[in-house]
Amino acid sequence: xxxxxxxxxxxxxxxxxxxxxxxxxxxxxxxxxxxxxxxxxxxxxxxxxxxxxxxxxxxxxxxxxxxxxxxxxxxxxxxxxxxxxxxxxxxxxxxxxxxxxxxxxxxxxxxxxxxxxxxxxxxxxxxxxxxxxxxxxxxxxxxxxxxxxxxxxxxxxxxxxxxxxxxxxxxxxxxxxxxxxxxxxxxxxxxxxxxxxxxxxxxxxxxxxxxxxxxxxxxxxxxxxxxxxxxxxxxxxxxxxxxxxxxxxxxxxxxxxxxxxxxxxxxxxxxxxxxxxxxxxxxxxxxxxxxxxxxxxxxxxxxxxxxxxxxxxxxxxxxxxxxxxxxxxxxxxxxxxxxxxxxxxxxxxxxxxxxxxxxxxxxxxxxxxxxxxxxxxxxxxxxxxxxxxxxxxxxxxxxxxxxxxxxxxxxxxxxxxxxxxxxxxxxxxxxxxxxxx
Amino acid sequence: xxxxxxxxxxxxxxxxxxxxxxxxxxxxxxxxxxxxxxxxxxxxxxxxxxxxxxxxxxxxxxxxxxxxxxxxxxxxxxxxxxxxxxxxxxxxxxxxxxxxxxxxxxxxxxxxxxxxxxxxxxxxxxxxxxxxxxxxxxxxxxxxxxxxxxxxxxxxxxxxxxxxxxxxxxxxxxxxxxxxxxxxxxxxxxxxxxxxxxxxxxxxxxxxxxxxxxxxxxxxxxxxxxxxxxxxxxxxxxxxxxxxxxxxxxxxxxxxxxxxxxxxxxxxxxxxxxxxxxxxxxxxxxxxxxxxxxxxxxxxxxxxxxxxxxxxxxxxxxxxxxxxxxxxxxxxxxxxxxxxxxxxxxxxxxxxxxxxxxxxxxxxxxxxxxxxxxxxxxxxxxxxxxxxxxxxxxxxxxxxxxxxxxxxxxxxxxxxxxxxxxxxxxxxxxxxxxxxx
Numbered sequence: 099x100x101x102x103x104x105x106x107x108x109x110x111x112x113x114x115x116x117x118x119x120x121x122x123x124x125x126x127x128x129x130x131x132x133x134x135x136x137x138x139x140x141x142x143x144x145x146x147x148x149x150x151x152x153x154x155x156x157x158x159x160x161x162x163x164x165x166x167x168x169x170x171x172x173x174x175x176x177x178x179x180x181x182x183x184x185x186x187x188x189x190x191x192x193x194x195x196x197x198x199x200x201x202x203x204x205x206x207x208x209x210x211x212x213x214x215x216x217x218x219x220x221x222x223x224x225x226x227x228x229x230x231x232x233x234x235x236x237x238x239x240x241x242x243x244x245x246x247x248x249x250x251x252x253x254x255x256x257x258x259x260x261x262x263x264x265x266x267x268x269x270x271x272x273x274x275x276x277x278x279x280x281x282x283x284x285x286x287x288x289x290x291x292x293x294x295x296x297x298x299x300x301x302x303x304x305x306x307x308x309x310x311x312x313x314x315x316x317x318x319x320x321x322x323x324x325x326x327x328x329x330x331x332x333x334x335x336x337x338x339x340x341x342x343x344x345x346x347x348x349x350x351x352x353x354x355x356x357x358x359x360x361x362x363x364x365x366x367x368x369x370x371x372x373x374x375x376x377x378x379x380x381x382x383x384x385x386x387x388x389x390x391x392x393x394x395x396x397x398x399x400x401x402x403x404x405x406x407x408x409x410x411x412x413x414x415x416x417x418x419x420x421x422x423x424x425x426x427x428x429x430x431x432x433x434x435x436x437x438x439x440x441x442x443x444x445x446x447x448x449x450x451x452x453x454x455x456x457x458x459x460x461x462x463x464x465x466x467x468x469x470x471x472x473x474x475x476x477x478x479x480x481x482x483x484x485x486x487x488x489x490x491x492x493x494x495x496x497x498x499x500x501x502x503x504x505x506x507x508x509x510x511x512x513x514x515x516x517x518x519x520x521x522x523x524x525x526x527x528x529x530x531x532x533x534x535x
Numbered sequence: 536x537x538x539x540x541x542x543x544x545x546x547x548x549x550x551x552x553x554x555x556x557x558x559x560x561x562x563x564x565x566x567x568x569x570x571x572x573x574x575x576x577x578x579x580x581x582x583x584x585x586x587x588x589x590x591x592x593x594x595x596x597x598x599x600x601x602x603x604x605x606x607x608x609x610x611x612x613x614x615x616x617x618x619x620x621x622x623x624x625x626x627x628x629x630x631x632x633x634x635x636x637x638x639x640x641x642x643x644x645x646x647x648x649x650x651x652x653x654x655x656x657x658x659x660x661x662x663x664x665x666x667x668x669x670x671x672x673x674x675x676x677x678x679x680x681x682x683x684x685x686x687x688x689x690x691x692x693x694x695x696x697x698x699x700x701x702x703x704x705x706x707x708x709x710x711x712x713x714x715x716x717x718x719x720x721x722x723x724x725x726x727x728x729x730x731x732x733x734x735x736x737x738x739x740x741x742x743x744x745x746x747x748x749x750x751x752x753x754x755x756x757x758x759x760x761x762x763x764x765x766x767x768x769x770x771x772x773x774x775x776x777x778x779x780x781x782x783x784x785x786x787x788x789x790x791x792x793x794x795x796x797x798x799x800x801x802x803x804x805x806x807x808x809x810x811x812x813x814x815x816x817x818x819x820x821x822x823x824x825x826x827x828x829x830x831x832x833x834x835x836x837x838x839x840x841x842x843x844x845x846x847x848x849x850x851x852x853x854x855x856x857x858x859x860x861x862x863x864x865x866x867x868x869x870x871x872x873x874x875x876x877x878x879x880x881x882x883x884x885x886x887x888x889x890x891x892x893x894x895x896x897x898x899x900x901x902x903x904x905x906x907x908x909x910x911x912x913x914x915x916x917x918x919x920x921x922x923x924x925x926x927x928x929x930x931x932x933x934x935x936x937x938x939x940x941x942x943x944x945x946x947x948x949x950x951x952x953x954x955x956x957x958x959x960x961x962x963x964x965x966x967x968x969x970x971x972x
Binding site for chain 2: 131135207273276302321414501504507
């Protein structure tokens with residue numbers, strides 16, 4: 099009567115399978131100011147040189163550098179103050195031209211007058227009288243200014259296809275006058291909890307029922323990963339209900355997540371539902387691709403594709419469900435939403451045991467010994483506490499049954515004991531992958 | 536004519552000054568499902584035991600453990616199958632009671648029948664006929680189940696005051712039936728660009744004018760830090776305009792940021808505006824507290840408080856403005872919004888040279904030598920590129936004038952050469968603080 103896993107898929111292979119998915123969300127054009135964290139669909143070239151005029155980088159006096167050569171505290175140069183580009187009135191006064199022997203006052207960011215090739219900093223000058231400037235330090239050609247295109251040349255990329263936009267990317271885009279940008283739509287993710295024992299949080303559970311943890315935890319995870327969560331009605335644990343739910347999810351979203359029901363019966367129904375629907379949809383529907391992954395917790399995970407829509411069946415235990423979500427599903431939301439290589443670890447040291455939706459790692463000293471899980475990568479939530487100043491923090495593993503959500507709420511991050519490792523010993527240094535929020 | 540900095544404030548002292556600010560935003564009650572990243576105003580205890588009934592953690596058969604003692608493959612125990620708690624129909628059937636010698640089928644997460652004290656996993660059983668169960672492995676008392684309150688006891692904290700809520704915190708809250716939560720309001724931050732040369736991104740700049748970079752970059756940074764950005768009309772560089780802007784900002788928001796105009800004149804006006812307004816507002820208005828910090832870039836930074844509202848005057852150069860924003864202003868938005876210790880580095884190794892709004896650090900090898908900035912902590916944007924597998928990445932410093940926004944858009948993170956250090960040498964390992972997005 100027991101259905102066994104055909105073959106556990108190693109995490110690294112699972113990542114390859116996820117990465118090979120080729121569909122992306124469509125695009126939409128939005129105001130640049132609303133594009134934080136969004137992903138440009140294309141490389142965006144600057145339409146202008148930035149700056150497009152020569153700007154001073156300091157407060158001081160625009161001069162011809164040759165007029166200051168050799169100037170020093172003991173032998174200053176003297177120039178005639180022939181103009182002023184005051185604060186807040188740069189554009190009107192910037193058409194001044196200077197000749198040899200003249201200087202014009204400029205402020206930081208201000209336009210240089212024609213003829214000037216450098217700026218003497220205020221610190222190295224004194225006004226002897228209203229029109230006589232003493233310069234106590236020479237400047238060389240192009241000193242203390244930026245020339246047109248020095249920041250960005252017309253055609254230089256202001257945004258890269260596949261890279262989420264950061265605050266200064268937004269500033270750079272507005273700086274070159276790009277006020278709208280075409281980005282990938284956020285992936286819509288339908289989330290179902292399965293199992294008759296699961297009730298909504300607002301309901302009072304009857305004997306043997308529990309309030310839903312996974313649908314809401316996963317929903318928040320989808321938001322954090324840049325997707326739009328669609329929380330769907332709970333699904334009964336039978337083939338027809340599951341097929342109906344999947345069909346609805348596939349029609350209305352870019353990804354479907356079934357969560358709950360990690361019982362053997364439920365897994366069988368989920369597998370059957372995916373495979374039966376995949377027969378209807380033909381080529382774009384390879385059906386179940388992964389059934390069981392070699393990690394702990396989270397072994398009973400299902401992944402399939404129906405009608406170009408990825409489907410995840412997550413374990414019912416909250417810890418397994420949310421760890422699998424963070425490690426595999428969150429980066430997949432990135433992939434579908436156009437992010438370039440969301441699976442690449444930035445430390446150049448990715449060994450498939452990182453919690454790789456995180457780019458945040460800290461070294462810590464583990465305070466008790468833990469045995470590995472033979473044949474499986476073992477992810478363990480840990481709580482970090484600071485040691486004395488300058489020491490690395492202590493990681494306390496939070497062990498317990500994977501049905502216990504409190505293990506995650508008390509934790510700061512995850513460590514991983516890779517399948518080939520026997521365990522970690524108390525006092526050993528471990529690498530902790532931090533949660534994103 | 537030159538106004539010098541009275542005294543540069545070291546970053547560590549600046550953090551202490553920021554941390555000493557005592558005002559917090561008010562609170563609002565929102566649906567738990569919308570509370571990702573929000574900060575609870577109070578410790579929230581669980582109103583129930585979780586679970587509130589004894590649940591199986593596996594698929595199998597609920598038994599009295601004593602009936603299975605000594606059972607093995609060669610000498611199995613035989614029990615009478617007296618009931619079934621099928622998938623999806625747990626509540627109705629959970630009132631079964633078993634007696635010695637009996638077993639009841641249960642699924643993962645299912646309620647145990649009265650009398651049972653353990654669950655035999657499916658793997659170690661076989662049904663010999665419709666009512667006879669062969670058990671090939673003994674179980675001990677409480678094996679393969681969770682007892683009421685084992686995950687969380689009534690009164691255990693589901694959310695902590697001051698800790699931003701993560702996906703599994705949301706799941707835990709819904710799991711104990713907390714569907715609304717009182718959180719700190721997001722701090723409203725008014726952002727002004729100053730200087731007559733700055734025009735809106737939609738405008739075509741005249742000679743000597745530039746489109747606004749800082750207001751939009753800072754605005755996106757405020758969003759990322761959990762605040763609500765209020766982009767205000769640009770302000771002319773004179774005392775009355777600045778006072779008017781500050782007054783409006785103080786009346787309508789929890790924090791005010793002035794950006795641009797790092798010219799000496801502008802700084803003087805900003806200082807004067809803050810101090811003059813502080814005279815009107817009395818005790819809650821200490822006025823200017825910091826004028827110049829000993830970092831590079833970002834030295835000409837101003838911080839003050841008027842009418843219990845923190846005011847930052849950021850440098851005009853985009854690189855300085857955005858680095859100062861990330862290091863000092865973003866954590867301050869956290870402080871005002873109720874986050875506990877947003878300034879504490881999680882690696883236990885905080886030495887005031889971390890880019891501390893980030894908890895993400897990677898080790899990298901720098902590919903060229905750089906001299907430090909005497910007396911100042913020197914922050915340098917770097918671009919990371921992977922080396923060969925297993926090696927730490929290469930950090931390439933992006934040097935250039937701090938007016939150049941492209942230095943930030945091309946970078947992956949920041950390194951810091953502390954004020955007491957002469958520099959870093961090519962090939963040296965450096966700690967890179969990664970940007971959040």
